[in-house]
Amino acid sequence: MDRSIAPGISDNISLSTLPIEHVALDNGIKIDFVNGGSQEILKVELIFDAGSKYQSKALEASLAFDLILEGTKRLSGNEFTEAVDLLGGFLSAETTKDFGTVTLFVLNKYLKESIDLVTEMLTSPRIDEDDFNRLLKNSKNNFLINQEKTSFLSKQKLNERLFAESAYAGVADLSSFNNLKYSDITEFVKNHIVGSGFSTLVSGKIRKEDVETVSLGFGSLSVENEFTRIVSSLPVSLAGHHHIEKDNEQCSMSIGKIMPSKDHPDTHKISFVNTILGGYFGSRLMQNIREDKGWTYGISSSVFSFEDVASLMIGADVLKDKGADTIAEIKKEISLLQTELVTEKELNLLRNYLKGKLLKGFDGAFDQADRFFTINTFGLTWSFYDDYIETIETITAEEVKAIAIKYFSFDELVIVTAG
């Protein structure tokens, strides 16, 4: 056995996408069915244009979506949860800056009863004042716990400074918990959830009767609210270094910058350059700060896309006295990308790695629904990923350098450290 000869590698991958059935209901609600898989389980996601950018006070959107799960006029919060549990269902809600999403995982055999419960929840939610007070208190308690985490503090401050003066800025502080009133939530629910349109994404092993069940259920909802999309202005970020003093074991850092939104022609190239910098285990930052110096358990760089902008974010928890040195190294790595051409070897590795990663991202109906969600909300189609593969295969070292110069300027970074 000659182990010195590595097995051959194929870099030919092709994405195969599952069929998607689009249904438009009479009330304006749209449903996309992503059909595939051998197990009798479904994921049903209801996506409302009701993220934090639609709120007038901090916490409104997230509290409203927490509270919507707390029962109906007919069923108390406890009875409602019990009814969902009895069907083996997993029902949850979460909010982002753009969207509020209700997600249900359920076995096909219990779909009908589950959809009935969700429909009831959307028609006549209980939104009880005692529940509001309890959830607000819990949320405040969690906030207090998070205040002890340097990673949370630095992330939160970054959000505030990065998205300043835009609809994406809404960051909660301790006073937000006192300012929020029960009537704020009932208003938000009335204006953005009950009686509002939403888009639905159903994925898994979808039978004909499942399409009917979901269509009939959500078709029965009356959609009355007029929807006005909020388009955020470009944030006015506060570049430069901000430090939060905290007696702790490590220094947490969150570093970011506004990037062009997902429909921009450079989006794939930016994503590629970000991967080189800090987007995978073999990235420049990970190799330098963790694998060479051992200053951290992990450092990463990511690009997050929102409806109106995107953001770059670099994050790490490092040795307490290595905060400034780590920032200097980040500056050095960015500068290297801007001044030296990436080698063919590194480019090839990236090409193969990213194609394999993309392939894994399309593995199964639930994953494909996630991929579909991220393009559909931007009005993009599957060809977005064909373009991505083309960029991965053809981007040149010169282009990497040009993108690093154009979009990764160190001087424009918002830097927050805590510890």
Next chain:
Amino acid sequence: MIEFQKYELDNGLKLIVHQDKSTPIVAVNLAFDIGARDEDPEMTGLAHYFEHLMFSGSKNAPDYDKRLQMAGGQNNAFTSNDYTNYYVTLPKENLETALWLESDRMFQLNLDSKSLETQRKVVIEEFKQRYLNQPYGDAWMELRALSYENHPYRWATIGKEISHVEKVTLEDANVFYNRFYSPNNCILSIAGDVDSEEIHQLVKKWFEDIPSSEIVRRERKAEVPQTKAREKHIESKVPLDAFYFSFKMDKRSSKEFYVGDLVSDVLGRGESSWLFTELVVNTDLLTEVGSYVTGDRDEGLFVISGKLNEGTKMEEVEEIIWKNISKLHGELVPDKDLQKAKNKFETAHVYGELNVLNKAMNLCYMELLGDVNMINSELDNYVRITAENLKGWSETHLTKEKVCKIYYKAIQNG
């Protein structure tokens, strides 16, 4: 139902292959039968530290990660008290690259002082990030230390203290590698659109010439049955008072484990559970509460934990907890509660069979527990449980003299 083929190579390597034609991805999982429970009490954390060193490269592939990334692969690993698990996913065309890399590092790992020193620092930062730099981050360390007097589960996988990680030498690492990283101490599973006989031949090709070794394992002392409650009070810079109570839990491979697991669901899983309803919704004493079990190869833990709202008296909380436990002793759990727990398990179970990596991991884990066939009897083991089983289990396990209690008292910063 998950179908699989099982093989064993002459050197003792066990191979389990599962075919799933629906995916372009193949998952390769290796479970080594070495965890924190096998460690020297004076050098805890070594199993996990060593997991980091397994990425140092090997004789023919000095850069494990780069080679794998070049083949479109992704990978990671974790260590528990019971075992160390490595996993890879990659496009199925490149499966052989994973076999080459995994066999080479099992056979002839590069261990040098540069990677030993760097990973030592990385592991210490991981220790701080996960356990020290978080409010309540040390709770499980404290709970383990209180719950076990003899058994090595009394320390966490990361190690008892940072000083243990600090003193590991290259010699220690080499001895550990030679002792535990051999084919007869490993279970390999491969799941994807593959043919099992072809896989068998490929695995033979890459792993057959790796010599087996004699596995010398430390004897693990069993716990003496607990006859008196234990408690520890901790003052900490946390925002809320909190508690963590533990009882002993059956081994993951025993039938009783499933009963205890359902008891924990009824008592404290989710917002319609008994404890959540009483302590959070009805009385507003706690901000959160839950009960859950650890699935361990040796005797594990059944844990009830929660955080107190400002002004809440712990005595009052404790009284309600014991009242609910008495209810488990004295009455049969209503059908509805039992059915709820079973149905939730079924959904989670079906979900777990969706993805090849999950399936590959579970196949290895079940074989590690003693029998890979358990993967197909899990659901049945839950379905057949009765309310009488829950009552019987609670009476023997959840008693006042068998509890270990950690109390956190919040103190002001500064």
